[in-house]
Structure formats: structure tokens, C-alpha cells
Amino acid sequence: MTxxxxxxxxxxxxxxxxxxxxxxxxxxxxxxxxxxRGKLILxxxxxxxxxxxxxxxxxQESNFERESNYHLSGKLALFYxxxxxxxxxxxxxxxxxxxxxxxxxFHFQGRCYALEFQCSTIPDHLFTKRTKNYIxxxxxPFWILGASHFSGKPGNSIALSGxxxxxxxxxPGHPGLIPYFCPGQGIFRIVHSIFPYxxxxxxxxxxxKKQEALTIHDLVSPAPPSTxxxxxxxxxxxxxxxxxxxxxxxxxxxxxxxLYEAGxxxxxxxxxIGLPGFKAAAISTYPVIWQAYIVLDVLxxxxxxxxxxxxxxxxxLSWRAGKGEIRVRPLPLAAGVTLESAVxxxxxxxxxxxxxxxxxxxxxxxxxxxxxxRTIAEQMKSESAFYxxxxxxx
Numbered sequence: 001m002t003x004x005x006x007x008x009x010x011x012x013x014x015x016x017x018x019x020x021x022x023x024x025x026x027x028x029x030x031x032x033x034x035x036x037r038g039k040l041i042l043x044x045x046x047x048x049x050x051x052x053x054x055x056x057x058x059x060q061e062s063n064f065e066r067e068s069n070y071h072l073s074g075k076l077a078l079f080y081x082x083x084x085x086x087x088x089x090x091x092x093x094x095x096x097x098x099x100x101x102x103x104x105x106f107h108f109q110g111r112c113y114a115l116e117f118q119c120s121t122i123p124d125h126l127f128t129k130r131t132k133n134y135i136x137x138x139x140x141p142f143w144i145l146g147a148s149h150f151s152g153k154p155g156n157s158i159a160l161s162g163x164x165x166x167x168x169x170x171x172p173g174h175p176g177l178i179p180y181f182c183p184g185q186g187i188f189r190i191v192h193s194i195f196p197y198x199x200x201x202x203x204x205x206x207x208x209k210k211q212e213a214l215t216i217h218d219l220v221s222p223a224p225p226s227t228x229x230x231x232x233x234x235x236x237x238x239x240x241x242x243x244x245x246x247x248x249x250x251x252x253x254x255x256x257x258x259l260y261e262a263g264x265x266x267x268x269x270x271x272x273i274g275l276p277g278f279k280a281a282a283i284s285t286y287p288v289i290w291q292a293y294i295v296l297d298v299l300x301x302x303x304x305x306x307x308x309x310x311x312x313x314x315x316x317l318s319w320r321a322g323k324g325e326i327r328v329r330p331l332p333l334a335a336g337v338t339l340e341s342a343v344x345x346x347x348x349x350x351x352x353x354x355x356x357x358x359x360x361x362x363x364x365x366x367x368x369x370x371x372x373x374r375t376i377a378e379q380m381k382s383e384s385a386f387y388x389x390x391x392x393x394x
Contacts, residue, residue, distance in 0.1 A: 002092045003031040071119045074183035098133040114139040119146035131332040147182035169333040175278035195276040197236040271386035279342040285326040310344040310362035
């Protein structure tokens, strides 16, 4: 969308030049890439948004990717969206210090942002590398996902891929959201209040807003969401257990073997194993599995009054991750959503039923021993009592 002339003047197609003006320029002017100084062609087709294209292979430093019309139109729509809010965005600003070119760079509330509208899937390591480079150069990275990736349907459950989780963005007082944008419809879809219940699915709240009804402040500093009621959590937990233990070709046989050796039955787990949490997004394994490991390694067999620490539990889970028994999910934009925070959140949830008593600074005392049901009837009774107390807790 941007180029320089042979005299060094910058030309941005976002400035709304008419076709006639651009045709005149194309016949009398030469255009060059602001990064590699390679010659560009001004393309004024009928189907695709006006844009510049390299005459030969793209320069190395530009990390150039062929842009679809969807990406071009989205980038322009977000550029104008910011301008309407009194912000002075810079389209395709190239930072030579990190050799990266965000789709849009802008200042807001004293901070410099690098906005990327990502439509194509890129590897996790590349996403993380670009994010870290922006941070090292003083930018606040702000990634928005193309709505073509959005797979939400009516209801309170959504499928989220590992790639989509990369876009999970936290802010002070907010547990995180994933922003999607559709340039064709001019709408944002905001997925928040995310409670994963499997590696690929989560309960979530989904908001759809026209771009005129949403500001950059709403995305940068969103209001804390209300904690949603999770009436279907128990059903999803049962389904998770079936997926793990009732499949004859289950890939979780090592986990089931460890349960057998410990004298535990997955289907008779107490209700305290498999609880919902915001921070669980940091772990891509079923919550019922990684929480069972904490119970096995840290809680089981300890007497009332014993000390349990979040550091101890996190170290145990990290050891499990090192052995490949659980998987930690990369979340480069979600400050505070880590394996350690997921463990701390889980231990805090256990205090709701009196299993643990918080003493502050990640230290807990065992208030009562976990009771392992012996029959389905006992398990159902304990679940009913627990979820009743759980849903009533603040």
C-alpha cells in the first residue's frame, strides 16, 4: 500500500487518490519499495484493491508475503477505523532496527503500538519471534485475527486452534480476549471469558460489534467481564473423561496406567478434579488430566494441616511437561497466563470446597483430605454437593 518515488516522496494508497490520478502517476512516475529500493508496479485492477507489487522477488528484509484482497481491505479498514478516532496511524511503517513492518503503527495513550492484521496461518515460532521483536523495540504488539478463522456458532462453546490461542491478549483486570475482524462486513468478533475444557474447545462469550460501535480503547483496556455461569461444565467434563478413557485407541494410555497404579478410576474422580479456570488456557491438555497430576503428585496422601505451595505444584507439573505428559501452550500476548498461574488458580479453586485453606503468597494448608468416591452413586452425590457450593461462591 506504500511506496516512494524517485525523488524520495512517500506515497500511500490509503490517502484515497482517484483512479485517474493514479493512472497519470503510473504513466509518468517510478515507484520503489521503501525497504529494499526495488522497483514496484502500481496495480489498478478492477477486482483487487489498488496496490504496489515488486517487479521481481520480494526483498529479504520486508518479510514480504503475498497479500490477499481480504488482507489488503482489512488493513485499510483498520487504518481508517483508527483515523476516525483521532489517531494518526502509519500504514506499513518499516522499522529497520528489527527489520519488521507492522501493518499499522500508531500512538495511543502514550504508547506505541504495532498492529498486525493476520489472515494466513503462520508458525508459532514466527508469531512469537515477531512479537518479541516488537516488544524489544518499544512497541506494544497488537495482533488481530482475520474473521475467516472464526468458527463460533450459536451457543456458549467454541472451537479454538493453537494458532488462534496465540492471539489471546490480556490486560490489567481482564483475563484475556481474542479479537477477530471481518473487513467485508465491517465487524469485530470478540471472544472472551475463555474456559478451556479440552485441547481444542472452550466455553466462551462472543460479542459481535460493528466497527463504528467499537473503539481502540475497548480492545486495549476492556472492562472486566462478568464470570459466566457454566451450567454445562459437568456435561463437558463427563464427555472429556469418555474421550480420554472410553476410546479403545486412546492416546492417553500412559495417563490411565498411572491412575490404575495409584488405585484411581477416571470415572470416579472427585468433583475437585477438572475445574474450569481462565488461566487453564496456558495448558493445552485436558484440564481433568493436568489437575489429576497435581492431585497425584502433591495432594494425595497428605494429612489435614499439611502445607502445600503453588511453587511445589507448578514444579511438579513442569516436570510432567518435560516428560511430554502434558503440553504447555505458547501465549506470547497473554501476560500472566502461564503454567504457574494456572496451577495457582486451580489451588485457589480448591479452597472453595475447603480442600485447601489459603494462607497467602502461594501457600495453602490442607483443610480436608480429598475423598475418592468408591461408587458411581457416591461420585454423583459428591458432584451435586460440590457444584452447588461452587456455583454459589463469588
